[in-house]
């Protein structure tokens with residue numbers, strides 16, 4: 280049955296990095312049918328046009344496209360907020376021991392369900408997640424996402440060196456397992472397989488070449504990895520790949536640079552790396568709570584946007600310190616402030632929806648509200664706590680009304696979630 284959802288319906292006909300706040304639009308109602316958005320417009324007009332639709336009135340709540348987390352590690356759900364380390368010792372102390380536990384398919388299934396439930400409660404309807412080296416960890420996430428009707432991307436995280444015994448594959452098994460998982464899951468329902476070398480320090484040149492070959496065979500797949508997150512990591516890559524011109528070249532040389540490449544962090548980039556990433560129209564994923572939590576550095580949003588890069592926003596949990604894309608927007612704002620360039624609330628909201636969708640090459644399906652898009656939606660209460668309510672009460676326009684929720688909001692602001700038109704929270 281069709282559902283007519285009433286509220287302050289926020290959509291982005293334009294790009295706020297180009298067109299400012301004019302890029303956004305507010306309507307009164309959205310009509311959802313058979314998992315899709317059919318119409319957007321004035322409440323009275325849509326009530327008249329769809330008299331049979333069930334009406335759900337969310338009052339002054341903001342109705343937005345569901346948030347899209349463009350880079351997460353679901354296996355790190357349980358180690359979020361682990362104290363006191365930086366990237367390499369954080370991986371060795373917390374991440375690798377936890378990822379070892381995913382050898383048990385039941386544990387993987389439980390954590391996949393937990394991650395999807397926690398993120399849905401935050402209004403996140405799509406995720407691009409790393410898994411572990413275990414094929415069962417991919418099976419678990421795909422199965423749980425499929426059961427919830429979600430559009431997610433996931434892939435087996437490949438590592439054949441500089442990782443502990445029990446958490447290493449080989450060049451051949453990484454290729455074979457990835458290929459089999461891709462054949463089983465890619466394009467099934469709303470699921471996408473992502474070819475996933477963890478990062479060049481944990482893959483041998485042979486493994487990178489094997490995954491580059493797999494990507495050449497399946498160019499419609501996304502390929503995700505990490506790039507230039509911390510200075511120590513970059514120095515390590517220089518040692519491990521003495522012939523590479525820079526960190527990006529350790530991927531590029533093995534066929535792992537392309538338009539469907541998704542590069543997490545991308546903080547400390549050289550001019551050549553920026554030029555190459557821009558030339559191939561690769562995606563950069565900003566993970567601000569992770570970058571402050573692990574102490575990585577300040578992503579150059581203004582510079583990279585001005586140069587025309589394709590940029591998404593992500594939690595990077597459990598390196599990131601929150602499952603919420605609202606908290607992630609707040610951190611993106613603070614990181615941009617430290618670089619001397621304030622992000623407008625329209626730009627922050629766009630990054631968490633349209634920007635991430637475009638970065639994952641799904642901007643025609645999700646991340647915005649328009650007829651023909653998939654009906655992944657959230658209703659956000661703009662006065663969800665006393666602190667937010669008293670700030671919002673002074674607002675003179677919609678962006679002043681939204682900004683306190685961006686800076687102070689969390690899962691308590693999420694009043695309803697729809698996945699493909701179905702209520703999931």
Ligand code: GUN
Pocket residue numbers: 352366370374477478505508569573595598599
């Ligand atoms: N670089 C390689 N692996 C990881 C990871 O799991 N998290 C983060 N933040 N960076 C990484």
Ligand code: ZN
Pocket residue numbers: 350351352505543595598
């Ligand atoms: Zn990551």
